Amino acid sequence: MMLPPVTKKATGWKLFWLTAFGRAYPRLVGQQREKSWLFFDVFFPMISVASYVFVYRAIQAPEDYIGFVVVGGAMTAFWMNVLWSMSSQLYWEKQTGNLALYIVSPAPMSAILMGMSLGGLAATTIRAVSVILLGSLIFQVSYTVVSFWMLLAIFLVCMVALYGMGMMTSSLFLLFNREAWHIANLAQEPIFLVSGFYFPVKSLNFWVAVGASIIPLTLGLDAMRQLVFSTGASLGFLNVRLELYILIGLAVVFLTAARYLLAYIEKLAVREGRLTEGRR
Template sequence: MNNPPQSPIAFELPAEIKKEITPASPFLRDLRGIYTLWLRDVIRLWRDRIRLVGSFIQPILFLFVLGGGLKGRVLSQGSTENYQVFIFPGIILMSILFTASFAGMAVVWDREMGFLKEVLVAPLSRTAVVIGKILGGASNSLIQGVFLLALAPFLHIYPSFAHLLLMLGVMVIVSLSQTAMGIALSARMSSSQGFMVLMNFIVLPIYFLSGAMFPLNKLPMWLSVLSQLDPLTYGVDLMRGILLGTFYYSIDRDILIIILFGLLMLYISVRQFQRD
């Protein structure tokens, strides 16, 4: 007699293996992708010690050499403000602005090396890729801004704990908005040399028009209009107002314009990456 066919043996995978092979939800995948891209950019900064140290040279030269040389000569007569104290908030934001531009340079380098192509074909949304790059660049900018803020006692500046928290908040939103600008500019660039030329053409005017090195009052009309179109102007005004107690514009206007500019740059960055 023939034996009846045997039923297949039921095999149950261990719960740990089932958890590993179960596809994660798109939201969780995007969160992991954002975290990975953020961590990669932060690690790259800390491993590049020359870049980390060199990025402090220009702000320190502006603060102590240029500021010390022009001390008592730039501000209006009768002013009791120390010029180095006056430019200190702008120097911090200068470091943030210049470091944020390297976030865009990192995108161009990744494109040249083929890493960006691997990221874009991964099961991640383009929005997650952009957010991860923005958070990485903003974190690097914020770290360097905090280091410069630690120089305040050398200028006999002793802000209160509440003022420090407020300045850190301003540095966070400026870091995010300026990094988003760098990512938006780099989204269609394929040459690191071309991107550096573009950033020098954009970053330097943004910094010098922001009022970081001179008061905004008594400016010529054309220069005053250009200064009001500069988004960094409102970040400098916030930082200086917190430190010195006087605002050129209103606090609400400063915060609103910085946030709207950051959201606009985020939207442009996502749209540019979706076309890639």
């Protein structure tokens, strides 16, 4: 059966946003239909959270550190999402044959990445909130929110910068083959270490913490801890306002770089015939 001819064609911004919505849809709706994913996405961070909480309890750490672990554990959901469902997504799309379809369609690649980001961000927020609620309930974490609006601003800017970073690195993964899985795998524990997911990043060497600040979650997490825990400010790495400005800078840099890098790498991948290869 022939499909009816397309009479109304979306172009420009309308095409961009329709594409973004189309790519976000499976993550916003489809992902929620598979309830078992929600279980695993909450279960894995909770296991780490519980283990590290018991370590802190074993060494008789102050109670705020339990809260640091719960918040850090919840934020791992965003890092894992950016790593496995943003950065390495184009590699998976290549493996399943979707990437070539994206390229030959009139939909802009940047809109596809934007859709992945928005859908991933929304779905991951549900998981992160679940981890915080469960962790806070089980381990009886108490919060002292200094400024709700600042907290919201830090979280939003941090997410824009983080997903911008994901969009930027996804183009690099376009060039990877078998090493893609290993590289994504390698970017877990080392990042959890240098970004201070389970302890204040201030505890690291100053220059290590400065270097780790290239990852938006480092400063985002540090600022959020300063804003929600009574001892947070004394254990903070930089002033919250300064961290917000740096995160805004990172967001601008990553989003701009993503736009140019994606166009460049896409051309390179087309030229080298890497868009349809499936080396295992």
